[in-house]
Amino acid sequence: MTNIHNVTVAGGGVLGSQIAYQSAFKGKKVTIYDINDQAVAAAEERVKNLRDSYKRDINATDEQFDAGLNNMSFTADMAEAVKNADLVIEAVPEKPSIKHDFYQSLAKLAPEDTIFTSNSSTYVPSTFAPDTGRPDKFLNMHFANQVWLNNTAEIMGSEQTDPKVFNEIVDYAKEIGMVPIVLKKEQPGYVLNTLLIPLLNAAAHLWGHDIADPETVDKTWMIGTGAPMGPFAIFDVVGLRTAFNITKEQQGDNPDFKPFMDKIQKMMDEGKTGKDSGEGFYTYPNPAFADPDFLKA
Amino acid sequence: MTNIHNVTVAGGGVLGSQIAYQSAFKGKKVTIYDINDQAVAAAEERVKNLRDSYKRDINATDEQFDAGLNNMSFTADMAEAVKNADLVIEAVPEKPSIKHDFYQSLAKLAPEDTIFTSNSSTYVPSTFAPDTGRPDKFLNMHFANQVWLNNTAEIMGSEQTDPKVFNEIVDYAKEIGMVPIVLKKEQPGYVLNTLLIPLLNAAAHLWGHDIADPETVDKTWMIGTGAPMGPFAIFDVVGLRTAFNITKEQQGDNPDFKPFMDKIQKMMDEGKTGKDSGEGFYTYPNPAFADPDFLKA
Numbered sequence: 001m002t003n004i005h006n007v008t009v010a011g012g013g014v015l016g017s018q019i020a021y022q023s024a025f026k027g028k029k030v031t032i033y034d035i036n037d038q039a040v041a042a043a044e045e046r047v048k049n050l051r052d053s054y055k056r057d058i059n060a061t062d063e064q065f066d067a068g069l070n071n072m073s074f075t076a077d078m079a080e081a082v083k084n085a086d087l088v089i090e091a092v093p094e095k096p097s098i099k100h101d102f103y104q105s106l107a108k109l110a111p112e113d114t115i116f117t118s119n120s121s122t123y124v125p126s127t128f129a130p131d132t133g134r135p136d137k138f139l140n141m142h143f144a145n146q147v148w149l150n151n152t153a154e155i156m157g158s159e160q161t162d163p164k165v166f167n168e169i170v171d172y173a174k175e176i177g178m179v180p181i182v183l184k185k186e187q188p189g190y191v192l193n194t195l196l197i198p199l200l201n202a203a204a205h206l207w208g209h210d211i212a213d214p215e216t217v218d219k220t221w222m223i224g225t226g227a228p229m230g231p232f233a234i235f236d237v238v239g240l241r242t243a244f245n246i247t248k249e250q251q252g253d254n255p256d257f258k259p260f261m262d263k264i265q266k267m268m269d270e271g272k273t274g275k276d277s278g279e280g281f282y283t284y285p286n287p288a289f290a291d292p293d294f295l296k297a
Numbered sequence: 298m299t300n301i302h303n304v305t306v307a308g309g310g311v312l313g314s315q316i317a318y319q320s321a322f323k324g325k326k327v328t329i330y331d332i333n334d335q336a337v338a339a340a341e342e343r344v345k346n347l348r349d350s351y352k353r354d355i356n357a358t359d360e361q362f363d364a365g366l367n368n369m370s371f372t373a374d375m376a377e378a379v380k381n382a383d384l385v386i387e388a389v390p391e392k393p394s395i396k397h398d399f400y401q402s403l404a405k406l407a408p409e410d411t412i413f414t415s416n417s418s419t420y421v422p423s424t425f426a427p428d429t430g431r432p433d434k435f436l437n438m439h440f441a442n443q444v445w446l447n448n449t450a451e452i453m454g455s456e457q458t459d460p461k462v463f464n465e466i467v468d469y470a471k472e473i474g475m476v477p478i479v480l481k482k483e484q485p486g487y488v489l490n491t492l493l494i495p496l497l498n499a500a501a502h503l504w505g506h507d508i509a510d511p512e513t514v515d516k517t518w519m520i521g522t523g524a525p526m527g528p529f530a531i532f533d534v535v536g537l538r539t540a541f542n543i544t545k546e547q548q549g550d551n552p553d554f555k556p557f558m559d560k561i562q563k564m565m566d567e568g569k570t571g572k573d574s575g576e577g578f579y580t581y582p583n584p585a586f587a588d589p590d591f592l593k594a
Contacts (some may be wrong), residue, residue, distance in 0.1 A: 191517040198495035220488040
């Protein structure tokens with residue numbers, strides 16, 4: 001068991017509110033800090049709106065959900081938020097300037113023993129370690145959307161992270177119902193995106209260059225590997241806007257990806273932005289790939 | 298329905314004997330041609346040894362299996378083998394010189410209407426089209442090991458392939474119980490390996506550079522995508538020797554892959570060559586990743 005009881009989540013956006021509530025649901029005392037009263041109110045609303053998902057997806061009772069809520073508080077006062085924190089989980093916007101500023105402020109306000117973790121998707125911990133005033137007590141713990149279902153926590157330290165602190169965070173992840181994914185070195189993209197992005201890029205190449213249709217690609221992957229969905233179904237879950245932005249950021253003007261991006265752009269112009277909009281490469285809620293006959297012809 | 302009734306499979310190795318028998322099992326008259334009496338006898342033995350697999354894996358009866366056998370003949374006489382062939386499926390060794398010679402001989406002996414397909418894993422059809430004397434009637438139809446279970450046929454023409462012939466082969470694939478995977482252009486690696494190899498390379502990077510353990514990588518992939526196995530379980534199925542050879546061929550002396558290849562070499566030296574040997578990254582027949590608890594901690 002860890003010594004982490006009081007947890008502050010900084011940033012009550014989609015992921016921050018989920019990480020915070022999941023911790024509270026598992027018995028931690030959790031404070032969400034956000035930058036002003038409006039942001040704090042929105043965070044509280046997001047947390048309360050998780051009730052149906054917890055009931056539907058993991059069979060939580062109303063009593064259990066309420067017990068989690070009772071473990072939570074909300075504030076726009078950073079000093080108040082972190083003064084008793086054993087752990088601060090940072091889930092502020094993914095902009096380096098915002099994160100640098102945040103850690104520099106936090107370093108001054110948090111007790112010196114407080115551990116800091118970052119939920120950053122794209123920055124390794126050494127990027128912000130110098131701002132924290134405690135590089136030995138700073139590492140990344142990265143969650144996936146719908147944390148109660150997609151319950152991995154990818155854990156990655158810098159070379160300066162104390163192994164004892166690292167192990168404490170691994171144990172914390174377990175305490176809040178996560179499967180800890182341990183990285184032994186810094187790796188942009190952690191494990192999941194390091195694996196996933198090359199697969200999606202290969203699929204983008206096949207479709208972008210008119211070598212094979214999205215349904216053909218997905219069918220091949222599903223039959224060949226036994227997976228429940230193929231790369232284009234994954235694009236629909238990720239959302240075409242996000243896929244477009246990530247491809248643009250990583251590939252820039254690489255001409256190999258231009259046909260793919262042009263095709264994605266055309267789909268977005270037609271309102272086909274993925275599963276959330278009801279249509280992307282497939283039409284939801286009953287996409288063709290989920291029909292058992294999809295694999296038979 | 299196609300006009301393809303008489304089929305000759307050239308090369309009675311592991312894949313050739315499976316492709317031949319699957320065609321015969323589905324009612325085609327099939328001749329296996331191989332280079333000498335010894336090779337022909339070995340092919341006949343391989344075909345007969347498929348009985349247990351067909352009974353176990355797809356519930357074939359002995360009568361059904363025998364009916365398939367009755368559709369088959371075997372010969373080391375190429376002229377005899379192809380004189381009435383509507384289709385010749387080439388499954389000779391994956392060496393360009395052998396394939397060039399084979400197609401040049403075949404071109405002289407086969408009727409001018411005979412369609413030729415290649416099961417080549419690595420060469421696109423334009424490589425051998427000039428040898429065939431009929432580039433419009435030549436394309437690739439690529440099968441996976443255990444064709445009765447892994448029933449995809451990746452179909453890829455060159456720019457010279459007649460679309461009517463291409464469609465006839467798509468229909469042929471369906472007639473023999475395959476799911477046709479249609480490629481609209483030449484693509485080395487077809488669809489499946491175009492997707493799979495970047496995923497396996499990313500996994501090789503993570504383990505090779507000591508960023509994450511094989512079990513961590515597989516667990517992340519299985520939880521993150523719902524797949525029944527991760528990249529290292531796939532390496533075990535492919536076999537470490539094959540994985541080593543493909544990596545060596547594709548990456549040469551690329552230093553990013555050296556740590557992975559050194560580690561694979563060490564495992565092979567210890568006799569851990571994958572699922573077929575009983576041990577690779579996992580121990581068989583009950584590998585850790587197949588245990589439901591694998592995903593829980």
